[in-house]
Amino acid sequence: MPVIHITNRAGAESTLEAESGISVMENLRDNDYEIDAICGGSCACATCHVYVDEAWAAKLPAQDDDEKGLVEDEPTCKPNSRLSCQIEMTDALDGLKLTIAPEA
Amino acid sequence: MSEHIVIVGAGHAGGTLATQLARAGDRFRITLIGAEAWPPYERPPLSKQLLMGEVPTEKVFLRPESFYADKGVDLRLGTEVVSIDRAGKTVTLAGGESLAYDRLALCTGTAIREIPVAGRDLPGVHYIRTIDDTLAIREKATPGARVVIAGGGYIGLEAAAALRKLGCDVTVIEMMDRVMARAVAEPVSRFYEAAHRAEGVRILLETGVAEIGGNGRAEHVTDSHGQVHPADIVLVGIGVVPVVALAADAGLAVDDGIVVDARARTSDPDIFAAGDCTRHPNALLGQTVRLESVQNAVDQARCISNELTDKGADYAEVPWFWSDQYDLKMQMAGLPAPDDQVVMRGNPDSRSFSVFYLRDGKVSGVNAINVGADYVRGRKWIGEGRTVDAARLADTEIPIKEV
Ligand SMILES: Cc1cc2nc3c(=O)[nH]c(=O)nc-3n(C[C@H](O)[C@H](O)[C@H](O)COP(=O)(O)OP(=O)(O)OC[C@H]3O[C@@H](n4cnc5c(N)ncnc54)[C@H](O)[C@@H]3O)c2cc1C
Ligand code: FES
Numbered sequence: 001m002p003v004i005h006i007t008n009r010a011g012a013e014s015t016l017e018a019e020s021g022i023s024v025m026e027n028l029r030d031n032d033y034e035i036d037a038i039c040g041g042s043c044a045c046a047t048c049h050v051y052v053d054e055a056w057a058a059k060l061p062a063q064d065d066d067e068k069g070l071v072e073d074e075p076t077c078k079p080n081s082r083l084s085c086q087i088e089m090t091d092a093l094d095g096l097k098l099t100i101a102p103e104a
Numbered sequence: 105m106s107e108h109i110v111i112v113g114a115g116h117a118g119g120t121l122a123t124q125l126a127r128a129g130d131r132f133r134i135t136l137i138g139a140e141a142w143p144p145y146e147r148p149p150l151s152k153q154l155l156m157g158e159v160p161t162e163k164v165f166l167r168p169e170s171f172y173a174d175k176g177v178d179l180r181l182g183t184e185v186v187s188i189d190r191a192g193k194t195v196t197l198a199g200g201e202s203l204a205y206d207r208l209a210l211c212t213g214t215a216i217r218e219i220p221v222a223g224r225d226l227p228g229v230h231y232i233r234t235i236d237d238t239l240a241i242r243e244k245a246t247p248g249a250r251v252v253i254a255g256g257g258y259i260g261l262e263a264a265a266a267l268r269k270l271g272c273d274v275t276v277i278e279m280m281d282r283v284m285a286r287a288v289a290e291p292v293s294r295f296y297e298a299a300h301r302a303e304g305v306r307i308l309l310e311t312g313v314a315e316i317g318g319n320g321r322a323e324h325v326t327d328s329h330g331q332v333h334p335a336d337i338v339l340v341g342i343g344v345v346p347v348v349a350l351a352a353d354a355g356l357a358v359d360d361g362i363v364v365d366a367r368a369r370t371s372d373p374d375i376f377a378a379g380d381c382t383r384h385p386n387a388l389l390g391q392t393v394r395l396e397s398v399q400n401a402v403d404q405a406r407c408i409s410n411e412l413t414d415k416g417a418d419y420a421e422v423p424w425f426w427s428d429q430y431d432l433k434m435q436m437a438g439l440p441a442p443d444d445q446v447v448m449r450g451n452p453d454s455r456s457f458s459v460f461y462l463r464d465g466k467v468s469g470v471n472a473i474n475v476g477a478d479y480v481r482g483r484k485w486i487g488e489g490r491t492v493d494a495a496r497l498a499d500t501e502i503p504i505k506e507v
Contacts, residue, residue: 038398043476
């Protein structure tokens with residue numbers, strides 16, 4: 001099982017044994033990392049916002065215009081911001097490091 | 105001792121509230137009671153991905169079923185609450201069992217509006233409100249199956265798109281002179297009407313359903329012009345009504361929805377309500393509304409959980425909503441009124457454009473079709489009460505951020 005290293009909103013670090021084939025958002029949501037993911041992954045809400053560790057940024061699938069438009073407008077957006085519902089978890093992402101963005 | 109919170113209705117609002125309250129640890133003991141057999145789930149995929157068979161059923165659950173027990177939430181499925189005793193602070197379940205509560209949250213949602221015509225009880229007449237409804241339709245939606253859909257609102261049209269994708273023959277019967285008339289401005293209606301026709305959907309406007317007929321099951325629909333449409337599946341999507349009987353019987357204030365204040369409190373201080381079933385004030389909109397959306401279900405659930413954890417704040421959120429049909433992803437925000445000024449931005453022929461609504465120069469709504477950036481900007485402007493120049497807004501040479 002691939003793992004994801006997560007820093008939660010309170011700043012605590014933990015490692016999640018993730019499931020491949022579903023999104024990073026679903027992995028976070030189903031394990032109660034305080035992600036609301038209101039729209040269920042339809043790229044419509046930005047409540048699955050995370051910061052991806054720089055080292056991983058380039059290894060992720062590229063951002064499409066929809067995701068870009070939505071996340072760029074979050075007041076908490078940073079250059080390494082991603083919407084976790086738009087990233088499918090795969091074995092290749094074993095060791096992915098991310099931080100849950102604060103609630104907007 | 106922990107405060108016992110009883111939540112009636114394990115839908116989007118109820119499930120969200122339980123999840124939020126569980127984060128407060130021992131402070132609350134939570135019982136979540138749902139009439140359906142399924143754990144809390146998302147309804148939007150019912151007329152989209154689940155109907156098309158693109159996702160397994162578990163994928164629409166808000167959380168895995170085991171989540172609730174893991175978090176100490178007592179989830180009681182297939183269980184209906186039949187009455188509330190406010191003086192004794194108990195609820196009675198269908199089996200006769202009674203449960204004491206410290207605080208009660210009503211998240212009972214809506215129920216489908218039945219079509220008031222002869223033949224409505226025939227087998228083969230379907231609605232889409234639950235997972236079971238969607239699975240039953242999908243079972244029969246084989247290529248070539250003839251589907252007659254009563255109602256050209258967003259659910260009827262999403263179903264039409266999904267069923268076309270499955271190879272069904274689809275007819276939509278709509279009473280008004282355009283589709284989605286309640287939700288969007290005319291240019292958007294016309295665009296969707298054309299898009300559906302291009303996909304091979306028959307759309308009949310200014311037409312009602314007069315009768316559903318058949319021998320022991322629904323086999324045809326007669327429309328208000330007397331035309332008969334053979335049908336293997338009749339699908340009705342003519343709206344919903346709030347589920348308020350429990351609240352009304354208990355003497356709580358009800359007015360097309362359970363009446364709550366800005367903190368989601370009913371007329372009884374120990375009883376809250378959230379989601380589709382509520383009529384609530386929204387300071388941002390300056391009016392009282394009843395909304396049917398995931399956004400409202402989640403934000404009101406959060407409003408209750410904040411109130412119960414001493415972080416209470418008045419409800420003031422921009423309403424937003426989305427609809428997926430074919431490759432068209434529409435995102436909507438605000439609550440435009442029929443007489444608001446309509447400003448087109450972009451060309452519908454490109455299948456990527458938006459419509460903004462202005463009231464006294466201020467942005468009151470946006471419908472963005474395949475342009476996320478316009479939606480995001482519009483939603484923000486609505487929240488800020490911003491005034492924009494209609495001519496600049498219509499000019500796509502000016503980037504949306506600079507309008
Ligand atoms: C097909 C479809 C597509 C949709 N698409 C979208 C979309 O794209 N975007 C969007 O924002 N919204 C969409 N919606 C609307 C959205 O799903 C609702 O607004 C949302 O589910 C409301 O949540 P709720 O918790 O208020 O009610 P519900 O989710 O309806 O939950 C209420 C629950 O309470 C239960 N209940 C009622 N009375 C009792 C009782 N006495 N005892 C026990 N249980 C009880 C019911 O069985 C039900 O399970 C769609 C809805 C449907 C049906
Ligand atoms: S879950 Fe809504 S945008 Fe990711």
